[in-house]
Amino acid sequence: MERPSRRILLVDCDQFFVQCARLADPEGAGKQDLLLVGGTKEGRGVVTSASYATRAFGVRSGMPTGQALALCPQAMVAPVPGRVCGERSAAVREVLKRFTPVVEPASIDEAYLDLTGTERLYHGESLADTAKRIQADVLRDTEIQVSLGGGTSKIVAKLAASWAKPAGVFIVEPGEEESFMRRHELADIPGVGPVSAASLRRYGLVRVDDVLAMDEASLKQVIGDRHGAWLHARARGLDGGHVDPVHVARSMSRDETFSHDIDDDSTLARELRRLIRRLGQSLREDGTRARTITVRLRDRDFRTRQASFTVAEPIETDAAIYEVARPLLLRLRKDRPIPARLIGVSASNLMEKQEQSQLGLFAEKKLESDRDRTISRVTDELRDRFGGNAIGPADLMDRREREGLGGWRKREDEE
DNA sequence: TCTGGGGTCCTAGGACCC
DNA sequence: TCTGGGGTCCTAGGACCC
Numbered sequence: 506m507e508r509p510s511r512r513i514l515l516v517d518c519d520q521f522f523v524q525c526a527r528l529a530d531p532e533g534a535g536k537q538d539l540l541l542v543g544g545t546k547e548g549r550g551v552v553t554s555a556s557y558a559t560r561a562f563g564v565r566s567g568m569p570t571g572q573a574l575a576l577c578p579q580a581m582v583a584p585v586p587g588r589v590c591g592e593r594s595a596a597v598r599e600v601l602k603r604f605t606p607v608v609e610p611a612s613i614d615e616a617y618l619d620l621t622g623t624e625r626l627y628h629g630e631s632l633a634d635t636a637k638r639i640q641a642d643v644l645r646d647t648e649i650q651v652s653l654g655g656g657t658s659k660i661v662a663k664l665a666a667s668w669a670k671p672a673g674v675f676i677v678e679p680g681e682e683e684s685f686m687r688r689h690e691l692a693d694i695p696g697v698g699p700v701s702a703a704s705l706r707r708y709g710l711v712r713v714d715d716v717l718a719m720d721e722a723s724l725k726q727v728i729g730d731r732h733g734a735w736l737h738a739r740a741r742g743l744d745g746g747h748v749d750p751v752h753v754a755r756s757m758s759r760d761e762t763f764s765h766d767i768d769d770d771s772t773l774a775r776e777l778r779r780l781i782r783r784l785g786q787s788l789r790e791d792g793t794r795a796r797t798i799t800v801r802l803r804d805r806d807f808r809t810r811q812a813s814f815t816v817a818e819p820i821e822t823d824a825a826i827y828e829v830a831r832p833l834l835l836r837l838r839k840d841r842p843i844p845a846r847l848i849g850v851s852a853s854n855l856m857e858k859q860e861q862s863q864l865g866l867f868a869e870k871k872l873e874s875d876r877d878r879t880i881s882r883v884t885d886e887l888r889d890r891f892g893g894n895a896i897g898p899a900d901l902m903d904r905r906e907r908e909g910l911g912g913w914r915k916r917e918d919e920e
Numbered sequence: 921t922c923t924g925g926g927g928t929c930c931t932a933g934g935a936c937c938c
Numbered sequence: 939t940c941t942g943g944g945g946t947c948c949t950a951g952g953a954c955c956c
Contacts, residue, residue: 521956543924551924553956566956572921585924612927612956698954731930755928762924797948807923813949849925 510679512620512632513748515654515662516601516639518594519671521614522554522585524649525593529586539580544570546582549762549846553585557671596647604639609748617659619748636674657682661742663695682742686713694739704728716740754791758799759784760849766805768844770835777834778827780850785823786885788852794819795852798826800833803847812837816872819856822881825873826852 518524522542527535534540538558543566544550552573555564562577570582594613601608607619620627620635627635636653643651654665656677665685669675677685690712692702708727710716716724717740725733738744759780767773777800788795798820799813812833820826830850 549923553924567924569921569923572923575921614956696954700953756926758926760925799949809951811950815948847924851927 509621510657512623513656513659513662514618514620514632514636514639515611515659515666516597516616516618516643516651517654517666517670518597518614519650519652520554520556521594521649522590523556525586525589526583528593528648529589530583534581534583537581539577541570541573541577541580541582543585544582545584546570546574548764593647593649597643597649597651600643600646601639603642604635607748607750609750610752617662617748631676633674633676636676640672640674656685656742658742658744659746659748660695660739660744661685664689664693667693677742683717686740686742687717689713691716691736691740694736696735696739713740754793754855756851756853756855757784757787757791757793757795758849758851759787760801760847760851762803762847763845766844766846767848768842770838773834773838773845773848774831776848777830777850778823780848781823781826781830784850784852785821785826785881786888788821788855789882789885793855793857794821795826796820796854796856797852798829798833799851799853800830800837801847801849801851802834802837802845803849804841805844805846807846809847810837810841813853815854818872819854820872822873822877824877824881826850828872 523540526540526542527537538556540556541552541559541564542555543553548570550570552564552566552568552570554566555568555573559573559577559580562580564573564577564580574580574582590613594610598608598610598616601616601618605618605620605623609617611617618639620632623635624630632655636655640651640653643649650672652666652669652672653674654662654667654669654677655675656662656665657679661677661682665675665677690702691697691705691710692699694713697705705711705728710727716736719727719737721733721737724737727733728736761776761780763776767776796817796819797813797815799811801809801811803809814829814833816829820829834848
């Protein structure tokens with residue numbers, strides 16, 4: 506028996522950061538056709554999102570802002586309006602949930618919807634008509650313009666959305682997947698980036714057509730079993746993916762590119778502590794703890810190095826994270842002591858609080874106590890109420906030192 | 921014109937255990 | 939005294955996405 510084909514939509518906000526910047530600043534950015542969001546004239550940023558008018562000049566997102574301004578000197582540069590982006594993203598999601606509970610946010614400005622089984626509920630309405638109603642509701646209730654792609658798989662819906670832009674709807678009917686895929690180059694397929702595309706090109710594989718002409722066995726012989734099976738399916742518009750409304754974070758990270766390279770160990774240590782403060786607060790807000798801490802440095806020459814360490818018992822306080830991170834930073838600096846342009850810290854091996862009661866029993870040394878965690882939550886509340894700098898990390902760390910919990914602050918190299 | 925910030929997944933080698 | 943294979947965990951790096 507044949508299963509009914511799935512009805513999947515991808516809802517994608519058009520130039521999302523540009524729309525948000527205009528909503529955040531209606532009198533300034535709101536009146537600019539030529540608008541770049543992200544980076545500054547002087548700084549090292551890149552364009553996060555470029556308005557459609559600037560794209561006519563060859564501007565693309567990901568391009569250094571300086572380069573974009575060279576192409577389009579009249580453009581206005583606006584910062585990424587973080588708060589507005591978060592609010593509108595959540596608002597769009599709420600509208601989508603009115604149409605189906607199966608909503609999977611794929612990024613801040615995209616979400617997959619699975620409408621399989623809603624035919625009767627919507628009285629046999631076509632997927633295209635449902636998509637148009639979603640589009641109209643989102644615009645009316647959030648002021649955000651979206652495009653929608655639809656099809657029988659996530660990959661088809663995703664590619665269809667790019668044909669729908671801007672402000673359109675594009676549905677690939679069941680049975681039309683292969684002919685739709687033939688319109689594309691392999692590099693258009695999500696997951697085929699510049700490196701894979703270049704290596705496929707060496708085998709004469711450029712368009713989806715080139716892959717459709719091959720049987721799976723020959724394809725596997727050329728590019729390997731794993732990649733062969735993967736590409737064979739994608740070229741036909743097939744992926745194994747389901748629309749999964751439950752998101753579990755795998756990692757959390759904070760990083761920062763400096764306005765000028767930093768070569769001083771104590772300055773780097775201070776930046777690391779600032780990032781850990783932000784990371785720690787996010788972890789606690791999320792109700793998760795981490796077993797693995799990774800410190801990352803990007804050197805002046807853009808080489809990126811990282812060092813990580815896994816502890817037996819998951820941690821969540823700034824002081825404990827710093828205790829793990831500090832030696833990692835020292836090691837990276839010792840290995841290659843050249844100026845750094847970026848420092849980052851990430852937490853992975855995340856566990857929810859309920860999962861972790863068994864783990865700490867045999868840990869040789871406690872990195873944080875229940876009391877530490879309570880204090881750090883109180884600190885979060887104070888920060889929320891009185892602003893980011895009300896209480897510094899030193900307060901907690903000094904206390905640890907007084908009580909002999911940490912040995913890491915022996916060196917006179919901080920602040 | 922020098923290259924953001926936040927993520928996910930995969931690979932590969934070595935340690936360690938059975 | 940030498941020789942296995944399998945499984946899991948940790949670490950480092952890289953491709954890729956928005």
